[in-house]
Amino acid sequence: MNRTKLIGNMFPRGMSIRRIHTVVKGPKTVSYLDNGMRIMTYDDTRAMSAVGVFISVGIRCETDKTIGCSAIYDKFIFQSNKKINSENFAEDLSFTGNCIAVSNHRECASYTMQCPTYYVPQATEMLAAALTCPSFDNPKELDYVKNTLIEQIPLRARDPTSLCFELLHQAAFGETGLGRNAHFQARDIQKVSAQTMADFVQSQVRPDRIAVVASGISNHAEYVKTVQKCFEFPATTKSAPLPSSTYVGGMLTRHNTDAPESFEKFAEKELTHMSLFYPAPTVKNKDVMVVAVIQCLLGGGQSFSSGGPGKGMLTKLYREVVSQEGWMNSIECVTAAYTDAGLLGIYGSAPHENNEDLLRILTYQIGTISHRITEYHVDMAKNLLLSQMFLVNDTTMGQLEEAGRYLLLFDRVTTYDETVDLINAVTYDDVCRVSSEIIQGKPTLAVFGNTHGLSSNCGKIHNQVVKASKGKAV
Structure with a gap:
């Protein structure tokens, strides 16, 4: 039947x-x-x-x-x-x-x-x-x-x-x-x-x-x-309130130098993984699109790609770090936007013996964003963000996912033209302003790998970021 x-x-x-x-x-x-x-x-x-x-x-x-x-x-x-x-x-x-x-x-x-x-x-x-x-x-x-x-x-x-x-x-x-x-x-x-x-x-x-x-x-x-x-729901039951989340920042590490089995055929194994992040605008903040442009601008990549070269090779992190530092395994800018919190930072991985060098690179890169860009870089990042948006929406499931998540988070309909206008409205000054404002907060550092030799004081790490933002040697 x-x-x-x-x-x-x-x-x-x-x-x-x-x-x-x-x-x-x-x-x-x-x-x-x-x-x-x-x-x-x-x-x-x-x-x-x-x-x-x-x-x-x-x-x-x-x-x-x-x-x-x-x-x-x-x-x-x-x-x-x-x-x-x-x-x-x-x-x-x-x-x-x-x-x-x-x-x-x-x-x-x-x-x-x-x-x-x-x-x-x-x-x-x-x-x-x-x-x-x-x-x-x-x-x-x-x-x-x-x-x-x-x-x-x-x-x-x-x-x-x-x-x-x-x-x-x-x-x-x-x-x-x-x-x-x-x-x-x-x-x-x-x-x-x-x-x-x-x-x-x-x-x-x-x-x-x-x-x-x-x-x-x-x-x-x-x-x-x-x-x-x-869709049927019990009439007497009310939604449980969503737990609030307040950014506190800090440092959390886990020392581990044992190489795990890898899912990836060619993945490097003896690596320390490190993330240095700062609080960023929430998903409903007007500057969230500026953060998205910053993410596309910094980009990143890996030293080896099983699919061949070409992924992210024109982004700032790839050209200034991956192609310059032979020991670097991977580095990329990552953002996370939630209803009442947000994160912007850089994640990288490198051999255990280069863990201090990796922290130095992350500190310098996140502290000097506004010093290393021009209007050309911002325009390139905006074009990349636009192309990614249209590419995602070119598939049935991609278009559905974006429409559904946007409706759930913002409770309203947004057209492509509106999103395009928001991206195009981002200026060089916006990118400089937001990237400078973000590093005024308290940083968060997470390390999985070799923690020996790393500072355990998050305040010292923040001071290094501030020094870099002022053009001083880190």
Whole structure:
């Protein structure tokens, strides 16, 4: 029997329609329901459509009692829910689309599915059932997901870059909110019960934290009705407040000189990984686009690329560091923008014996951004940012991801023309101003590798950055 014919009966029909406020902007139409949910559609005339559910849930939402719940929630999407069991879910998936993609950020997650346009309603129902009606009553399914996560824990030791960035967030924000360690331990997963998961989903997966986006939709009003019939929430439950995150800065290191097994065939192994960051504008700050231009301007790269040379070779960090310092393995500018915090800094890796040289390079590079650029560099970075934006939006899933995350974070529709205008409005003076303002804050330094010989005083490191910004030798 074709299961797709039965999917439409998983949810009761004839439900009351909630009050709606609808905004049309360019090709995109957004409806705001009175329960806080946002629904966006647009018709891109492509043969394949896509559906995405974007939820403000992640490790930031966890507490000491719910460590690991967001990871279990992501994995549980393929298990049984209150509407359909796992076997039928897999069968339906084979009819309606090729896969479900899950992407988890520290404070939000996306669940997307690509399918033919005529299967969009069914795909929406499947995602709604999996995300809002998970059933943790079957202990075998819950144990399977937990064991899968536990088996993946040893693999994290093979990714020192990820370990370094976890240290960075812990040092920058403490051990709560954005500073929570995404690298949970086996004991954390083992102690999560079915009731803990049910309570976590009920308090965190709420309509005011959800945005639903679908492409290839010509009848927006009809799709809004479909979404309302699919997504059901307990009327008496309120969303748990998002834990606030305050930037504190500081230094966190982990001495380790044992070379891990590498995922990459040609990866260097005897390396120290280091991140030097400063507080930056939040995702809603008007200067966030300036930070994006700075990131493109500094860029970076690796001393060896398995795909051949050419990646980032014209950026400042590649030309001034990678091509000049033979011992440097990799260096790049990295940014992170959250709802109430942001980070901008430089990450690098080098042989253990060059750890002090690596810190010196990071200190100089982040302290002298405004001294080493011209309007030509800023224009080049803006063009790179524009090309990246258009390249991402050239694919169905890329366009959907960007639209969904933007709607979830900013609660409004933004057109390409508006984004282009924001990028083009960034000036040389803006880049100099923001890069100078950022280094006035307290730095955060994270090191995974050889920590011998490095200063343990974050204040001294900041003084070195300030000296570099004033043109003095570091």
